[in-house]
C-alpha cells in the first residue's frame with residue numbers, strides 16, 4: 001500500500017505518493033492561493049492528488065491514507081485545522097472537506113511534527129523510538145516522536161519548543177510573551193543580535209557582507225563570518241549556540257530522547273553548527289556521567305514535509 005502526503009506551505013502545496021519506506025514515487029504541486037475560499041483550496045489539492053494517482057498509474061485502491069502537514073495547529077481527533085495563519089485558515093474542517101473528493105482516512109498535524117516523523121521513519125533518526133526534531137529558521141518549530149508515534153499533546157498544542165521561555169522577562173515575542181526560545185535561537189535572533197553589536201563594531205566584516213545595509217544582513221552572513229573568525233560574528237554565534245545548547249539540554253532533561261535532530265535553514269551551516277552544539281549541550285545536562293541523546297542534522301531536507309505527512313496515522 002501507498003500513502004499520500006501533502007506539505008501545505010504559504011507559497012505552495014507539495015505532495016507525493018509515498019511507499020512504506022518513505023520513498024516518494026510520484027509528485028504533484030499546487031500554488032497556494034489564499035484569496036480562494038478554504039473549500040476551493042481543498043478542492044484544488046484533492047484534484048491534484050487524484051491527477052497524481054492517475055499519472056503514476058495507481059488506483060485509489062492502492063492508497064491507504066492521506067496526511068497533511070500545516071504550518072499551524074491541528075486537532076488530530078477531528079482532522080480540523082484550528083489555526084494556520086499563512087493560509088488564512090481558522091477552525092476549518094480539513095478532513096471533512098478533503099474526504100468529499102477522496103474517501104480515505106485523512107490525518108493532519110503541524111509541519112515541524114510531520115518533518116520529525118519523516119526523519120524518524122526514513123531519515124537520520126530512523127530506527128529510534130524517541131526523537132525530538134527542532135527546525136531552526138525564521139522561528140523555531142519542533143516535533144516530538146515517542147514510541148515511534150507523533151506526540152502532539154493531549155490537546156494538540158504540545159511541542160511548541162520555540163515558545164517555551166528561556167529568559168525571565170526577556171525579549172518580546174510575536175506570541176505576546178517575553179523571553180521565548182525563538183527570540184534567541186532562530187535566524188531572526190541571530191540577525192537581531194548582530195545588528196545590536198554592529199552599532200559598536202562597524203569594523204566587523206559583517207558590514208561588508210551586507211554592503212553596509214543592516215536590512216540586508218542574514219543569519220547566513222553571520223554564521224559565515226563567525227566561521228572566518230570575525231570577532232563580532234563569533235560573539236553572536238557563541239550567544240546563539242549557548243541559547244540553543246540550553247534549549248536542547250532542557251529537552252534532554254525533560255524527555256531524554258534517543259536522538260535530537262536539527263533541521264531548517266540555519267542547520268544548513270552543517271558541521272560548524274553541529275560541532276558547536278555538541279560541545280555546548282553537555283554543559284547543561286544533569287546526569288553528565290550517563291549517556292544522553294545523539295545530536296544530528298536532519299537528512300531529508302525539503303522532502304521531509306511530504307514523507308512525514310504520508311506517515312501520519
Ligand SMILES: [Zn+2]
Nearest residue numbers: 163173175180
Ligand atoms: Zn513566543
